[in-house]
Amino acid sequence: MPPPEQSSILTFEGARRVVADHAAQVSCSETETVDLLHSAGRILAEPIIADRDFPPFPRSTRDGYAVRASDLTSLPAKLKVIGEIKAGAVHKEIPPIMNPGETYSIMTGAPVPQGADAVVMVEYTSQKNGLVEITRAVSPQENIVAPGAEANRADLLVDFGTRLTESAIALAASVGKSKLNVFLRPRVAILTTGDEIVPIDSVPGPSQIRNSNTYSLAVQVQQAGGDPILLPIAPDEPRRLRKLIEEGLQSDLLIMTGGVSMGRYDLVEQVLADLQAEFFFTGAKIQPGKPVVFGRAQCGSRSCESGRVARPGGQAPASKNAYSYFFGLPGNPVSTMVTFELFARPMLEALAGMRPYPLTFLHARLKSEIRVKAGLTRFLPAIISGKYEDSHVELVRWQGSGDIAARSRSNCYVVIPSDREHIAPGEWIAVMLR
Ligand code: AMP
Ligand code: MG
Numbered sequence: 001m002p003p004p005e006q007s008s009i010l011t012f013e014g015a016r017r018v019v020a021d022h023a024a025q026v027s028c029s030e031t032e033t034v035d036l037l038h039s040a041g042r043i044l045a046e047p048i049i050a051d052r053d054f055p056p057f058p059r060s061t062r063d064g065y066a067v068r069a070s071d072l073t074s075l076p077a078k079l080k081v082i083g084e085i086k087a088g089a090v091h092k093e094i095p096p097i098m099n100p101g102e103t104y105s106i107m108t109g110a111p112v113p114q115g116a117d118a119v120v121m122v123e124y125t126s127q128k129n130g131l132v133e134i135t136r137a138v139s140p141q142e143n144i145v146a147p148g149a150e151a152n153r154a155d156l157l158v159d160f161g162t163r164l165t166e167s168a169i170a171l172a173a174s175v176g177k178s179k180l181n182v183f184l185r186p187r188v189a190i191l192t193t194g195d196e197i198v199p200i201d202s203v204p205g206p207s208q209i210r211n212s213n214t215y216s217l218a219v220q221v222q223q224a225g226g227d228p229i230l231l232p233i234a235p236d237e238p239r240r241l242r243k244l245i246e247e248g249l250q251s252d253l254l255i256m257t258g259g260v261s262m263g264r265y266d267l268v269e270q271v272l273a274d275l276q277a278e279f280f281f282t283g284a285k286i287q288p289g290k291p292v293v294f295g296r297a298q299c300g301s302r303s304c305e306s307g308r309v310a311r312p313g314g315q316a317p318a319s320k321n322a323y324s325y326f327f328g329l330p331g332n333p334v335s336t337m338v339t340f341e342l343f344a345r346p347m348l349e350a351l352a353g354m355r356p357y358p359l360t361f362l363h364a365r366l367k368s369e370i371r372v373k374a375g376l377t378r379f380l381p382a383i384i385s386g387k388y389e390d391s392h393v394e395l396v397r398w399q400g401s402g403d404i405a406a407r408s409r410s411n412c413y414v415v416i417p418s419d420r421e422h423i424a425p426g427e428w429i430a431v432m433l434r
Contacts, residue, residue, distance in 0.1 A: 023350035183353030258331030288401030293328035381410035
């Protein structure tokens, strides 16, 4: 166990705050250039700036007729059709010019002519013999997006530190970037512990369990933007465990599972304490995942010299006192998944160069009542279902935090605040997707 002065069990919010404070101190310095098509999910290391006004010309949002709103004061109005403006067409003047009493037939995405101040939808028109009859009035600017209304030239469109989604990639494409500078993925060592845990390709003995945590964690690490490094399974034996922890501390982040509870063979904290680790918390008042541990330790010699994650203050790591952050997640597979999402993910995202963002929950109506003891913030596997505004959520039956089958039948977690003991059917309740 860590020295008693370093043992602390925090509330859920307190533990999140501690992680956020440390996450704010790390920064990511090394970058690489990737093709736009391969940039999804990566963290942007350069700002995306508008290279022109968006839109660059007054853009029609409808197929119809470009008009002066004042020409339509008495209806039906008849206007002279002097031509057609199609998206992308080249005109003598851009935009072309139009006089009172005249109109252009215009297509969605085409530049609205000078002199027009609105577009009437084609549905309210009929064209015959070079004239169009219009049966509906429009307000000035209706169905037109003014130049620069979406963004002005030189505006910041996407800031660095943003995860590249399809909309950010669309913006990069629209300013002509076929390659993007992104932060390197942090290397995240995954170490699972326990004498009963065996590799997935072996036949487990009657009291053995195949290692599932390494694989669920590897996926979560990848989805959060890290590069998982899978270490061998550590036995509940201090010397081998210490060797593997030392190896793991050479990565940018070490995530361990198992061996952090109160059992006689839960040795992870003891070994970390022997390595002079600092502990920021050794438990959080949550269910599942109460024994979760967060801290940092010196990361030995070799690879820290080439470590690419700058340490507090944004400085490159000094090899002598460089350290790595670690999480000890409880071994029960659902606890491992939940505590990764709640605590390891924000630290990993910071190491990946991502700007912090608050944890947000959706809300849904509870289907069947929940009764629990107050004191823990709970994240219980649940199923959210229903359509449109009528979504409701219900806990899945489970056998506790070892029940991955129940977790995989669920599609969210219901979040129960620590001061609640009874939640009635029909109440709105917070839901965490993932
Ligand atoms: P521990 O946190 O070491 O007390 O483990 C709690 C429970 O999680 C025990 O039932 C373990 O067998 C199980 N467990 C620990 N590590 C893993 C793993 N890598 N894969 C699947 N189950 C695990
Ligand atoms: Mg164990």
